[in-house]
Amino acid sequence: MRMRRKPWARPELEECSFFITNPTEYKGKWSESFTRNQPIYLELGCGKGTFMAVHAAENENINYIAIDIKDEVLVLAKRNIEASFEEKGRKVDNVKLMAQEIAIIDEMLDSNDKIDKIYINFCNPWPKERHKKRRLTHTRQLNKYREFLKEDGEIWFKTDDDELFEESLEYFKESNFKIEYITYDLHNSGFEGNVTTEHEDMFSAQGIKIKFLKAIKN
Template sequence: MRLRKKTWARPELEACNFFIINPSQYKGKWREAFNNNNPIYLELGCGKGTFIAVHGSENPDINYLAIDIKDEVLVLAKRNIEKAYDEKGLEVNNLKFMAQEISLINDVFSEEDIVDRIYINFCNPWPKKKHKKRRLTHSKQLEKYKQFLAKGAKIYFKTDDDDLFNESLEYFKESGFEIEYITYDLHKSDFEGNVRTEHENMFSEQGINIKFLIAKR
């Protein structure tokens, strides 16, 4: 669904102290943005921010970065993040988010930016053959992530889409990742600590199994 342009979204984002207006300025020095040496976890395509809000507010010793492209979505993420932290009586000190085209991820991250985990939740499946290289799990993208992923770092990936999931398995293997964990029905699996997203609940209510894997570099 296409969101209507909201002229007030950008001003609200720019007034937020954990929104990064110009992410390229931190390329090679994301730890300076947090002013500590805690691990960095990155969510690609954070949507309305419900997933990262839960993780961030529950894990103050981990630095979280969230990326999406539309101001109209990111402003909702901002509000959900603030709400989650406020409910726990916390300041948003360990989470930052930004507007960035993920296909150009290497414009804002370099090999000096050591990321320990990536989350990819319900990304666009791009089912047409000519569009598959746009997938966030495509080998072309995985090679970009490897520029800043730590050795032993993990990618957590979940989706409702069977074709995307099965083809992503091949992408990970092609790019030298080890599949550490896999399930074709996350909600009936033994995996602990899953944070459900809005899309996840929607697909589950439709009777669609959630596919999930952990790939280790």
């Protein structure tokens, strides 16, 4: 469903202390934008921010960058993050939220940024053949991530879509990533450390098994 435009979304975001209006200006120096110099995790397509809100509030020793494209979604992520930190009695000091087209993510990150981990949760599967290059896990994108992902850095990828998952396995191999862990039924796998997302809960309620892999940069 297409989200209705919210004229108030951008002004609210621009008033937010952890929203970055000009992400390309931080290219090569993201570590300097945070209060503390510590590992940086990146979520590509954060949606309403339920995943990021939990992760960042519970791990103050990690810095997080959360990206999506629409203000109408990001403003909800901003509110969810704030609410989660408030519950913990914390100020939001380890999250940067921004609107950015992920296809051109190399305009905002480079090899000097040293990202430790990337999360890709339930991205658009782009099932039509002519659209597959738009996938966040496509070889073209994975090669871009390699530029700013640290040696031995990780990508955690979750999806409900069988075809996307199977074809992504080939993309990771083509991009010289090592698949360290894989499951076709995450919730019954015994894997520890999973934080569910809004889409994940919805698909699981429908009886759809969640596919997950952890890939390592060689």
